[in-house]
Amino acid sequence: MTDTPGWASPGTAPSNEEREPGASGPTEPADRPGHTPPAPQPGAQPPGPGVKWSKEQPPPGQWSAPTGAPSPQQTPPPPPPGPGWTGQPPGGYGGGYGGPPAGYGGYGAPGGPGAWGGGWGGPPPAAKPGVIPLRPLGVGEILDGAVSTMRTHWRTVLGISLTVALLTEISLVLLQGFVLNDALAQVRVGNRAANPDEVFRALPDMMIGAGIIAVVTTIAVVIATALLTTITSRAVLGRTVSLGEAWRDARPQLPRLFGLILLLGLIVFGVMAGGALPGILVMAVGGDVVAGAGLLVLGLLAASVVTTWLVIRFCLSTPALMLERQSVVKALSRSAKLVRGSWWRTFGIMLLTGLIVRIVQVLIAIPFAVIGAAVSGDGITDLLGTGGGHTGWAYLIIQGIGALIGSALTLPISAGVTVLLYIDQRIRREALDLELARAAGVQASGAGAPGPVPGS
Template sequence: MTDTPGWASPGSAPSSEGREPGASDPAEPADRPGDTAPAPQPDANAQGPGVKWTKEQPPPGQWSAPTGAPSPNQPPPPGPGWGGRPPTGPGPGGYAGPPPGHGGYAAWGGGWGGPPPAAKPGVIPLRPLGVGEILDGAVSTMRTYWRTVLGVSLAVALFTTTTLVVVQGYVLNNALAQVQLGSRDANPEDVYRALPDIMIGTGVVAVIAAVAVIIATALLTTITSRAVLGRPVNIAEAWRDARPQLPRLFGLILLLGLIVVGVMAAGVLPGILVVLAGGSAAAGAGLLALGLLGAGVLATWLVIRFCLATPALMLERQSIVKAMSRSAKLVRGSWWRTFGILLLTGLIVRIVQALVSIPFTVIGAAVSGDGINDLLGTGGGHPSWMSLIIQGVGALIGSTLTLPISAGVTVLLYIDQRIRREALDLELARAAGVQTPGTGTPGPVPGS
């Protein structure tokens, strides 16, 4: 039985009684040509020629009006563009066709329109997304909720950039001042003496940057997920939702980092062992290069395979292992597409950062005492404080603009994969308070 009385889906067969269950009899015509006396009552199932009107008509969609008298229930004749006979089955008004409000069928040609647009309560339509729609959704989130998004990214970028400038000014400059790395007079002993300070300073900056990016990713994931539903969120609400998952997120990032480091170490280990064992230097170098290449390929494959673990952990409240398993399941069969989208996003981010930072780098080199030498990296390896501050401002602006794009693309890619595999669009439509995608009326579209 169908949900709607009197309607059957196109192409469905009639019931065993010759009528769709729940269908009502069509109304008897007011004027019947040629009838001046009550008509006889033949068998209702008679379908032969010359049968006159009866009180009980055959099932809708299986009869035609008498010659010369068009029935009010008769469907309109096929117009231009109809590709052929429409599917059989009774419908509204006694003829076969799609239900009211349906977008029609493409195979019917120009007589019907295409499918209706998907509901779009937020920054993306609730259907499988293209690459452009994923990028546009990330930019629309930043543009529509700019106070919250830029507030988070600005705070993170300010903290990271300030730390970088301070560490580079106090630690790295002092270490690099002990040795002219770009000079022919550089002494290996000076290099080894400066190496611990350089590694410590670089490690401090990397750890602080990683912590800041993790927190920003957690907050921006929550904001983007709300933006998909068209619901604004402030920084306090985003922090309240993301805070319980932060320890697991730190553990996830640490585990993924250890996996990548382990893969790279395993790749270079054979070459190092050959060199340490006194083997041929050429053989050791070749084995080392081959190991790096293989390890790099494997590490890239693993990074893409687990790239959706962060949004899975944040939005599904999963554990670390289950989040990685969810990411592997969602990426399976779409590895190259995921890789291409993330690669394109990375290129766009790097281009934007370069366009923003290059002018500040040039200005910093111009106002510095070494001028063009600082810009080319031949000014002694320790730029002045003025140059560091100006370059830091450029890095701050670039990170503020690009961090929401990177995080937004990852979240929207996760949502897109779940829509394609798990029909998440239906759940999102219900959560947003709209009808089933494709039949409901889209709500207001923020940022469009």
């Protein structure tokens, strides 16, 4: 038995019917287990209150049952720690006096008004008016959002990607047929006639050709990203957009977009040229070719690391330019600000997307390469890269058709991931989900809710 007001155990105070009128103290707890009341002695006085009881007791009938409302003198139980508290409150509440049965998540019926712990399943889910939920995204949700955009708006998306891929592949086929054949023929894997000196002399031409291909591919990806930015941003809100609307929205930004491409190309070219310059100078002045080639490789490796860091840092500049109507320099600054502190996460997502895109392109291109090798007069040597001469036009054209299909299917994925990664970074840093919810006309009930993001 405790003396603390308001926390007395059940059964310590009898009801009014069991008390004699005028009694001044509590009755003996005869129903306590294991307790045998002593036998009354003849002539002995009834036992008085114990030493712990005050001589002045309240009038009869003033003791209320524990199930009633607490008296003003009683200390109310402390409130639970906060929303979502599902444990038992101190002193046995939540299964004790007048409360719900034990096991409920708090005071009152589960899930009822004012019930603590009614949200047993965690915070409410975020609104999802379009292809992504309006909250910080995981890696799988970004990839799924890009694929869902392409699947939902396939006419507009494939129209844009097919046009860009067609122009890109035509340029690459012509470039390889007229420019790169001579350089590539000198460094075939199985060409035994080529000695190390010839390989090193052909290396600059190969680098130039690979750089041109990389520039053309980058331009295609940037243009596709710019044109698909409008479609993806509308898909996030659950709205559709036609090809004409996407073009009208992107057309005013095209001069700035080409300025952005030119500036990024100059930055990458400057870094790579700076890394390759020492090796090229050593070979040009007639020094040791092997030492010059080694220095060239080391310089290119160091330049590649710096280029990769810069590319990831500025990878969100295209959607920032298109959606925020920023200038070229402001778009680069915005991308650097959004990526700051999340470089490795951004790098991992872009690397994973690149691997997926490349695997899909290779799987689509292999059958066309086999068909081109069978149709071409050079036969299987073109497929294995062991031929010593020029690659036939039939092989280049058929292989280009396979590359065209692969690019048309993968460009929307690359562009969609870039746009959704930009939106995800703004949600994490600037609470863009609230603005998107207002634009979509929904209530972002789970927006900004704490908790782990799957796959992040």
